[in-house]
Amino acid sequence: MALTLFRGIQTRPFLPYPYGLFPRKHVLFYATMKSTQTQTATHEKEQPLLKVSSHTHSKRLDNVSKGYEAIIGIETHVQLYTLTKAFCSCPYSYGSQPNTTICPICMGLPGALPVLNSKVIEFAVKLGLALNCKLSLNSKFDRKQYFYPDLPKGYQISQFDIPIASGGFIDLDIPVEFGGGHRRFGITRVHMEEDAGKLLHTGNGSYSEEITSPLLAGVPLLEVVSEPDMRTGIEAAEYAAELQRLVRFLGVSNGNMQEGSLRCDVNVSVRPIGQLEFGTKVEIKNLNSFSAISRAIDFEISRQVLLHNENQSIQIVQETRLWDEGAQKTVTMRKKEGLSDYRYFPEPDLPEVILGKEYIDSIRDSLPELPEMKRRRYEKMGLSMQDVLFLANDINVADFFDATIDKGADVKLAANWIMGDIAAYMKNEKLSINETKLIPQELAELIASIKGGTISGKIGKEILFEMLGKGGTVKGLIKEKDLIVDPVEIEKMVDKVIAENPKQLEQYRGGRTKLQGYFAGQVQNFDNETIKRQGKPSASEQDPFGEIKCQELRMSKLDDRYFAPAWLQAFPLRDVQQHLDDNNAATTMEGGATPAKKVMMVADPTRESAAALQYALFHAVFEHDTLILLHVGNPYAWKNLFSFFKWPATPGASASVSYNEGSISAMKRTCEIAQPKICVLVERVEMDGKEKAAVILHHSTLHSADILVIGQKRSLSNAILGQRNGSLRGLDTAEYLIENSKCTCVAVQKKGPKFRLSSQYENQQKLLAPRITKHNTILASVT
Template sequence: MSKYKPTIGLEIHVQLATKTKIFCSCSTEFGAEPNTNVCPICLGMPGTLPVLNEKVVEYGVKLGLALNMTINKTSTFYRKNYFYPDLPKGYQITQYAIPIASNGFLEVETKNGKKKIRILRGHIEEDSGKSIHTGDITESEYSYIDFNRSGVPLMEIVTLPDIETPEEAYEFLVLLRKTVRYLGVSSGDMEKGALRCDVNVSVSKGNKLGTKVEIKNLNSFRSVRRALEFEIKRQIETLENGGTIVQETRHLDEKSGETKPMRTKEELNDYRYFPEPDLPPLVLTDEYIENIKKTLPELPSEKEERFVKEFSISKEYAHEIVSSKKVADYFERAAKLTKKPKEVANYLMVNIMSYLNENHLEIDEIPFKAEQFKELLELIESGTISKNIAKQVIDDALRSGKSPKAIVEEKGLVQITDEGAITSIIEEVIKENPKPVSQYLSGKTQVMGFLIGQVMKKTKGKANPKTVSKKLIEKLKSLK
């Protein structure tokens, strides 16, 4: 297997999160009643004229800059001609010769460190309508068309074939989605079609590139990875068995995890691209581009690096925390307020994130804010509660919305620091566990953990484990 090198390219359609379509004022709202967000322009009626949405240009430039691309001060629109029922004009308006942005890159984390994946171009274009087929994907019984999506703005991002493994493709997509969300230029929701990915893949021995196969209609990042894993294996096996790879378009059968050939609307097409006569070239000034540059937020990889440096948290935690801008903002606020970033990161990743995942909540929907974090960490600092109990308090606070102080008071969770009280519980435990005690005295010191556990149980976790351990050892020694 290893003598073959896979070469992978991605074509990603990012739906730009403007309120209205690219060439008309129809709403882009997702999930509206079919064919309600339409007008003569996006339905391609004769005699209508497109007017470019300024917000689309702004978002396109923003995304281009964030992907380290050159913004082309003059770009042009073309007609891409093909016939398909969901394309009412008979052509799609897109950018061809000169796109709005070109030559960029994203740096992804791989097993061998950071890797630069180059991006060839990013162009803005209109979406087509949506065909809904009943029956099998290859043999539809009926087809329905919803034109709500027709004219929704997209930015197509095309990578150069720098990606060599399914994992790298996956990481690239994850980082791209993070980036568009940080910028606020797209929701990045694949299930809503706001991010769509086609891949092309070939395998080769030596320097000559193999025959490219395209895989379309991948509906999740995981599907991208699965499809690539299967397709690379299939191509290598085909070649090893003396076969040849056919240049074709395939799709992933989600059930079997196999890729299968599909018929597409674009096969053997000559699109007869020509300049769109109804739209002048898009001309941007340096000042316009500079002004957008100024509005770029700190991007995920920059934030990750800063968090490691500024707050001394682990790279792994920083990576997880910045995966959502909301979580990153939450962390930063709590870290600054408490001045205990490591503790915040720990409770955030271990306790709070799992609660969010289990309950399908966003971090801004929970009552446990940065201020509550401060209160909680002060309770630990002052010795009022143990670190163990702190977890219980977070759990309670997440559910009840009460303040940590109120929970500690209400439930009597105050740490037992009174040595006398601890000593009497230790005496009880020793009396109740003669066997482990004699084992300990005969040198089996590993029963210590069990005895500490018994004391902690009796105090409902409220005793300071260090004090318990110290007192227990003293007591046991006195028995020798």
């Protein structure tokens, strides 16, 4: 009871503003050590942070920054994928031992003369063209003077007044969960330069020290400076992600932020809305992930706005600040230098860079299809924006998809397979698509075999996972595993069962429909090893029992290991099938086939979830629709320690995991039996410290679900404590989803033979129609 009642009570750490704007789920206490240098956390995943949904977070930030506008620009350093450094022949490899790949040129020793690596120019021209920039036919290098422990030479070779490219732009698409839409951000310049060294922080608990490693000194970089066109942390993060995609598609860099191959320095200022003059600019460093970019910007916007509101804007000075991942705030690093402090002058040891028209044209002709071009092409194929963004995010995935449809595969089916089972396999095995054993030709063959009726979708998934892990061909695996059963033989077995059981057939026709299971069992007994695989029988038009033959064959595909818990064993498949037949017929009479849609159902091993599944199969999904069973796991929940239903445990797995896996598999099989013509997908995700409702909401948006179905049971804490509008913890999961879901959300409670349905719309009349449209609460009979 105490756990239930205290669920709605939140604690807040006692912290100075504006950190209180972004509450954390876990409060940590850090021990400080004597140090002359501020230590910052660099590994985001080590910190247990509360991840708030973008919608809720955006609302908070809008409330804080009301009346002010943020101005954001980014300086991105792209480490080039060359074999040697920019001005010498020293190789560079990430992770090399310190001081192993350096020379007098890297160190700037007297008498050492730099020689420009031609690959640096080629990559700079490539990126300049891809960013729609104007190229400088004549450019030069300059010396940038500053003193810092990581700079062995005391100066950096860069470009100042004549960069190699300038005046471009980049196009990108904002994901749907962040509001969607197309954006174009200006590019001020792209210039070539060399990297400095690296400072390594060490300590024994009582003190810390810095070690300078010149390993990075001289590594070639391209610095991309954006126009101050961004206004939110989300836009800035998406800009950085698009730039990462671009350099990977071009092959000029691997773009790995964790290795320092893509480093972003963000400039943030705020000004009152309507003011033309920019505010005081603050630079933020130590941003090693896209989420860190977004969070750091949002914090800095809040900090500056609060200082303005308290008439303390004089405290906003031009400086460089560090993002402290542990404290989730920015801290002062050093006062920002101005251009005059760097004392630029032309590099005397390097000649000018002169580009010829033929050289530029040859590089332009060698450019691959870029991410923006791929997205527009995929859109023209009829794919949704979510599909487009997923496929075009990774060049290897995009190439695999293109190769698959070039082999004749259906575009939408190929996208579904890659985004569903293949993506799940890659995530679980931590592999890229090129590291799997599957080739595009075999995926196209698999799709054709399923579409043509040679094998079922269930068998197709078995073959897919076999090919992903071990390779092989579709035809070879079908033959090897004897996955095709002769429909003629199946018909003979069904006819024999009917002929040998005339009394049971008469009783079935008289209304004892529960005998359907008896017939299925008799057919299975003829040849259990053969019939448990699904063939494709055709019912005889002359036989009035032909439809039941097909249903029995569908039932018989479940193998000997299938045990359903009590709450699922009573599932009324006959009622579902009859209801579907009636609704499909009615829908066809009203105007023909309706467009396929995506229905997501929250799948848990509970009776409420079973009721939601029954509702979904009755009223939400029909032929050619996609049903996504989303299971949100919480391995640390106290409820997972106990199981009220017995389930055969999988060897090597915990009891709770085995129970959940078996329950979800049983639900999936039930869907395939009741509706063999729909596509059933299972997605298992972890809460990872987030609220369950926020996880469900995120994935429903990610999959562009048209309908979201969830079983609902009124919790005791809500009944006693009541609701608190706007608070996720003040609502149960179903209520929160109804309030915040962009698609139609239906919460289902089972009241005997009837459903109690809740949704976000007032009109409930069409909740039980063949096609759900917009719908608060009604009671409706299901029979």
